[in-house]
Every structure is written in structure tokens, then in C-alpha cells.
């Protein structure tokens with residue numbers, strides 16, 4: 030299938046084709062304008078980019094390795110490589126974006142950082158970056174998520190952050206986002222909202238992509254060194270879409286490199302049982318952006334389910350909706366059970382326990398390999414490590430720890 034090169038997106042209105050944009054209260058528009066201009070100036074400033082790169086190296090531990098999965102490769106008759114975002118400080122790719130945004134906020138003279146978190150991974154990454162840079166940090170988290178993820182609540186507090194429980198709605202991520210947006214509207218002059226994925230009103234999807242693009246920039250160099258050519262395909266899980274777009278971006282104009290994203294198929298096809306926005310959703314507007322959303326006939330946002338908290342969100346990042354529309358990227362779904370099996374497989378075969386989110390990408394590995402030529406090269410993004418999920422997996426499998 031031909032893979033058309035995407036236009037330069039987003040355009041100056043923050044649009045990815047018909048998606049993206051800014052659907053926010055008008056009191057936030059000046060703040061979004063300031064952020065757009067401040068980010069553009071920072072990214073042109075060698076000193077800012079240099080400071081970011083230095084911290085990625087010396088604090089986060091980049092570049093992360095590109096590991097050849099030798100035994101999986103033999104099993105599949107393809108050359109499978111793993112991009113090891115699990116080896117980053119704090120255990121996932123989220124620190125790339127959190128660190129970049131906290132540095133940006135400091136440069137813009139903000140005194141205070143707020144963020145939302147679901148499973149707590151972005152909250153921990155943001156609290157970590159705030160401790161490093163020296164900014165006050167408040168994290169909004171649904172009370173149901175706080176109960177399910179209590180070790181991460183304690184981690185954030187150890188790092189000096191204030192964690193505020195959100196008791197509205199379903200007491201989960203979308204309610205935490207609403208509360209963070211409310212705080213931002215009230216305190217916009219001295220506060221930066223550190224949004225955790227490639228989502229939200231412009232310029233957040235652009236900012237997050239830019240800070241995460243290091244994943245694909247490294248992988249492109251690493252695969253050329255290892256194989257002397259570009260890969261045939263890339264594979265990543267898609268919650269809001271930041272680890273996937275971070276891997277994809279450096280390859281966007283390489284027509285021979287196919288892009289595969291994987292959504293959470295949960296425990297069934299019925300609305301409410303999964304978080305596969307492209308396979309059960311339709312276009313709409315939610316929390317600042319136009320994109321594909323799981324909603325009912327009246328446009329009410331639907332509940333979602335996934336074994337992995339990081340993929341459990343009713344909307345997908347707008348750039349993914351665009352890449353899908355133009356046929357540049359393809360999106361698959363992976364069920365809870367397939368993801369759990371894939372987690373066991375990588376642990377047993379390659380000695381790496383992946384996060385449940387990353388296990389969704391690994392869960393469609395065989396299906397994607399079948400679509401590649403024999404000896405074809407595939408890079409899978411291992412977006413995070415599975416340590417955080419061990420207790421939950423044991424519970425699901427009836428093992429008491």
C-alpha cells in the first residue's frame with residue numbers, strides 16, 4: 030500500500046486536517062497563545078534545547094538502547110527490535126515530555142505546575158521533573174485511581190508534590206483532566222498545565238510530540254547502525270498517543286516504513302468494554318480537541334475499560350486521527366487477554382517485563398509480522414516497564430503476593 034507523506038501538521042491553527050484545534054473557555058486562549066509563542070522561541074534557542082538534551086542524557090539516561098530480540102526474531106522469521114523506553118528514569122517515556130514542559134514553564138517564569146494523572150505515571154514523571162527543576166507541583170487524580178494506584182500516590186508525595194483527589198464523575202482520569210483545566214483557568218498567570226500526552230488544545234499535541242520525538246530520532250540512527258537500513262515497520266501502543274507519535278515522527282516521510290498503532294480492545298466489542306476509539310468511536314470534541322471519541326448517539330462520552338490504565342481514555346490524540354485518515358498509519362486493537370499473554374511471553378523469552386500498555390503493542394506482534402516480508406525489520410516501542418503492574422497482574426491471575 031502506498032504511504033503518502035503527511036503535510037506539515039499541525040497548521041498554524043493547531044489543526045491536523047479536521048482534527049485538533051482549541052475547544053476551550055475563551056479565558057484560556059491568551060495562555061495558549063503565550064505557550065505557543067514561548068515554546069516556539071524556546072525550541073529555536075540552542076541553550077534551551079541543549080539544557081533539555083543534557084538532562085535527557087544525564088538525568089533520564091538517554092539514549093535508551095535498541096535491543097535486538099533474538100529469540101522472538103527466530104520465532105517470527107522477522108528481525109524484531111525493541112526500543113527500550115522502559116529503561117528511562119521513572120520507568121517510561123513520560124519523563125521526556127514532563128521534563129521538557131517543566132523546563133519550558135520555568136523559562137516562561139511560571140511558579141507552579143499542575144498536572145492530571147490516571148495510573149500515576151505522568152504524575153510521578155511531573156513530580157520528578159518539578160523536584161529537579163525546583164517548581165511547586167500539584168497533581169489531580171481521581172479518588173478511584175488513587176485507591177487503585179496507592180504506591181504512585183506515595184511516590185508523588187515523596188517527591189514533594191501535592192496530590193489532590195478528584196471526587197466528581199467516575200473519579201478517574203477524565204475527571205482529573207477537568208479539574209486541572211479548572212485550576213488552570215483560575216491561575217493561568219503563574220501556572221503551567223503540564224499535560225501528559227499528545228492531546229488537548231493546541232499547542233499541547235505539538236509540544237508533547239516535539240519532546241517525545243527523541244524516541245524516533247534515536248531509533249532511526251540505531252537501526253541504521255545495526256542493520257544498515259530503515260525498518261519496514263514501527264509498532265506502538267496508543268493511549269493519548271505520545272509514545273507512538275514520539276517513535277513515528279522521525280519516520281513520517283519515509284514512505285517504506287509502515288506505522289502501526291494499537292488501541293486497548295479491553296474485554297469485548299460493546300461500548301464501555303474497551304478503549305478502541307477507531308473501532309467503535311466517531312469524530313467529536315472532548316477536553317479541548319476534535320478527534321475520534323467513544324460517545325453515545327447523544328454525544329455523551331462513554332465509559333471505557335482496559336486492563337492497562339494508561340490506555341483507558343475515551344479520546345485519541347488528534348494527529349493519530351489524521352495519520353489514519355490519510356492512510357499513513359494503521360490502527361489495530363489488542364484485548365486484555367492478548368496483552369497479558371504478551372507480557373508473559375516477553376518476560377519469558379527475552380527477559381524483559383513490559384508495562385501492560387506496551388504489552389498491547391506486543392500483543393499484535395504476530396499479526397503485524399505476518400504483514401511484513403520474511404526477514405523484514407520491525408521496531409516495537411516498549412514504552413514502559415512492568416514493575417508498576419506486577420501487583421495488578423498477580424491479582425488478575427489469582428495469585429496472592
Ligand SMILES: *Cc1c(COP(=O)(O)O)cnc(C)c1O
Nearest residue numbers: 226268269270271272339386413
Ligand atoms: C501513559 C503510558 C502509555 C500511554 O500513553 P501514550 O501517550 O499513548 O503514550 C503507554 N505506555 C506507558 C508505559 C505509559 O505509562
